[in-house]
Amino acid sequence: MTAYVIAQIDIHDPETFKDYQALVPATIAQYGGEYLVRGGDQEALEGDARSSRTVVLRFPDMAAARAWHAAPEYAKPLALRQAAATGTLLLVDGMD
DSSP states (O other): OOEEEEEEEEESOHHHHHHHHHHHHHHHHHTTOEEEEESOOOOOSSSOOOOSEEEEEEESSHHHHHHHHHOHHHHHHHHHHHHHEEEEEEEEEOOO
């Protein structure tokens, strides 16, 4: 079943975040993932938008998403993201 990683973050070091952005797409693709949403304008239709940036990734299943997040190839980009931004990553099981 398809799985989604939803990241809601606030970037506080744009230069380091650019380094993250350059490295991460290849790691996502390696685990069968793809971007559905990659930042862009956002608007809260209800409630509060608690972060300034939202990213949505689609993976073949939850196992693939977990494998990507734990992958040695993602360790360096993950450290860069954690140094450059704060927020939440959610893993959500899809419906198919």
